[in-house]
Amino acid sequence: MAIALGANRYGKSGIRLVTVDRDGERHAFTDLTIDVRLEGVFTPAHAEGDNSAILPTDTMRGACYALAREEPVGSPESFGLRLTAYLLEAAPAAKRATVSLLQQPWERIAGDHPFGFTRAGGGLRTAIVSRGRDGDDDDDVEVAAGVADLYVLKTTGSAFTGYLVDRYTTLSPAADRILATSVTATWRYTRLGLDYSQCADEVRRAVLDAFAGHDDSQSLQHTLWVMGEAVLAACPDVGDIHFSLPNQHHVPADLSPYGMDNPHQVFVATDRPFGVIEGTVTRAQR
Amino acid sequence: MAIALGANRYGKSGIRLVTVDRDGERHAFTDLTIDVRLEGVFTPAHAEGDNSAILPTDTMRGACYALAREEPVGSPESFGLRLTAYLLEAAPAAKRATVSLLQQPWERIAGDHPFGFTRAGGGLRTAIVSRGRDGDDDDDVEVAAGVADLYVLKTTGSAFTGYLVDRYTTLSPAADRILATSVTATWRYTRLGLDYSQCADEVRRAVLDAFAGHDDSQSLQHTLWVMGEAVLAACPDVGDIHFSLPNQHHVPADLSPYGMDNPHQVFVATDRPFGVIEGTVTRAQR
Amino acid sequence: MAIALGANRYGKSGIRLVTVDRDGERHAFTDLTIDVRLEGVFTPAHAEGDNSAILPTDTMRGACYALAREEPVGSPESFGLRLTAYLLEAAPAAKRATVSLLQQPWERIAGDHPFGFTRAGGGLRTAIVSRGRDGDDDDDVEVAAGVADLYVLKTTGSAFTGYLVDRYTTLSPAADRILATSVTATWRYTRLGLDYSQCADEVRRAVLDAFAGHDDSQSLQHTLWVMGEAVLAACPDVGDIHFSLPNQHHVPADLSPYGMDNPHQVFVATDRPFGVIEGTVTRAQR
């Protein structure tokens, strides 16, 4: 039987890299979890068991630590740029190297401790750097950034009414409800050489302000759009932004069996099932 | 600022549907977790807060239970076919409905109890049915099936040698090692109307037998290829199969500090980081 | 301010030990996750930073691998006996060493493959060995064994009626319902030197048979009692057995809004909140 190898990739997941920068007594540190993937022409490894083109995933792991020693890690985006460049150099059969980085944010204890830290709230910072072999460097590198697990909730300013009703629809319209989600978003930059940490801060602030400030949300889709618009307005170097928003439902408790009303005070937070809204907001073509 | 809505979809995740079929004293039951997604023209909901084209995700949930009452659930694939047909009928703005189903397998207690069950091993069964609005039904429906979390391990018959060595490579070649992974695979059928449960059994058996029987595996990529080949040989209605294979590393414990050798007897199983091998095996074009 | 150290213990969690036994072509292997704890007089380490009585947790880890090389691991109970003996010998300040072991069961692929395995269903096997320093060995060692994550469900033979009703009770009585739980149980042996693997099999079988065979269960408490009774009847060397049973609720879907009845066919499986029933069944004192 004749068979062929279709799309394929391989790499290492869950590389945990922590680096400490010392400036006398005052330390800074970076906490990253890194995934690496290579795509390319790896048919001999699959079809013939010939590993001569395979850079071991253990080497990808080792390279993270070595590169972090050669130069300070800096932003996740800049480390991803360095790591993808190394990978394409090391693995000639690879046509594309993609590195996903997740940064756990920490803050100084008591606001200003020189070397003591506690995990900060506000979600995780992410970055994805993808570098292809063809073309010149600037053209064939894509840098995306993101946030993950950014939990937000508002206690009013959200409705869900006027939806399609069919034979299986039993949901009651809500003129005023709790809206809660965990924002996972990824945005793509239209050029390189940015101050990525500043951009990430600006996007994060735009997302939070738009979520809270959008006081006539008609749906999570509506809020997604408003958040996307705010990000594109705030950050000229962002080309588009993709959101994945689970709807963390809060249902008013039915207290009528106890002879009580419930004027939007007591809610049941539910886990499953949950709505999911996904969409990309992009700059319009002219 | 002019902005536009790019790719978007929405739906419900984590719908837990359990159905019992009674044939006198002897019962059968089906345990499904279902995700639903709609894609289509939902710009007014995003840009204007106009929900008139939005089928609520709560209705998707309700429809699962109602459809399960109207007719027996049957295989995950056949239920997905019914659910996607309903969704396109109910939501005129939707261009495509996709339903992912995960079935937890159970087996009868003591082999033959009429109504007592315990969770079976051997991973989860999955199915993905995607139905587009255009074209006639047979042409615009795609049925895929899969397994997830199928843990396999072999204690010999696996090597990893002859790989690319660069300045960051420290891994030692292994002529004989433990190979372990958790198989997640999805295969696409080339036609409809199959006995999907029988097909799923055949694929699962082919995967297991190929994994164990491939006694000169040179890498997880090599094993992926052999498993894919076995599936395509066993199941003429499978067009291609995609594997995602985490490499669950088992490293021989270094006992030399204790003055002991370790002739492949004692291993450290590690969690992170871990290799990941992903690839599709397809029938060759002639 | 005068302060004192109360109850304290320390150790290593999550030691992953896998061993392979080779008998020619036919291999067996053991997959353990081990937690170690020491209790004793460790006040100087806490109050003065004096580590001279502290056996490093890294040594506990290393000892697992070394002991596994010195002699075959055997049952989790027997390995726990060896490991606790070592720990008390190595750490003079320790008054008690406790080792908890979790064994992942695997079965041979295709029923009889010599070296290929897949994870078996039927829950995990556990053991807890606790050894005190005082007294002779037989008196001051306690061996307990268990199962964890043993999922069971029956589609009939379970009711819940006649319960206490107060002002906040809205639950409807159920004369026939689905009963589902994930059994976690720990039983204590009254003597040492048993065939622990055979005992574990017998207890597991007694639990499953009693769960399924108890066809007039009035509650999960009632089922707990019947399972406990069956275990004590089947295994004369078991002194008592403790169960922790989450009630994995399956609620009949309310299809009345769709004009449908639901004669115990379609159920919603819910995650949270969930009932929990915990209790010990012991041999009666005479």
Add this chain to the structure above:
Amino acid sequence: MAIALGANRYGKSGIRLVTVDRDGERHAFTDLTIDVRLEGVFTPAHAEGDNSAILPTDTMRGACYALAREEPVGSPESFGLRLTAYLLEAAPAAKRATVSLLQQPWERIAGDHPFGFTRAGGGLRTAIVSRGRDGDDDDDVEVAAGVADLYVLKTTGSAFTGYLVDRYTTLSPAADRILATSVTATWRYTRLGLDYSQCADEVRRAVLDAFAGHDDSQSLQHTLWVMGEAVLAACPDVGDIHFSLPNQHHVPADLSPYGMDNPHQVFVATDRPFGVIEGTVTRAQR
């Protein structure tokens, strides 16, 4: 065979209660996850299937929502006091009611938004209220409070040297290392009627300051002691505090194969196995 019921309890886990307090435009809200347990004389339910003394766990769930409507929830401790009082009143067979509460902290978006919130860092707040039936109220109620998942890390000021060395010890002493843990602590109050939220803030601050300020930590045990001492000094109403501290190891990457040194700059964060230090610090008896 004569058998008996030993220790037993039952209840509901994972009750998700969210309440909104409105003061005009400015809202506050409380996000709790609640576990309820009853202990008492429930032998008839187990041994005879007689449920007449059993308060359904569904009623426990309903009561949480009803009580939250009757009066504002307030602190987790005060809600636990109300809920345990109700439970003993509703279930005459219960000898003791214990309620564990976990509060997810949220903070206002942009520091001062009237109704928009994002999850705060700094771990979760917990409370445990246990009320027995005998004695007068003040004597037979115990209120404990806690923090969970409070991640802290310091980049220096921690050592681990001078430990016991045996035949399986290979760990190298560390004069300067990263110390990281996730603090889970529970402290008991010696009297009732406190401002529990203020106390919880004070304890949390004492823990963080002691962790960071203890700049000659000789071990995680040593740090545990110092944190406990700081809490008891800061909060006269705390009688004792129990800590459970996983040692989240950060191992200097071995860069010598690449011809590089590593002066405490690049670390591998590891998941498993991990050390665990548990201990109670209490006021000394005089």
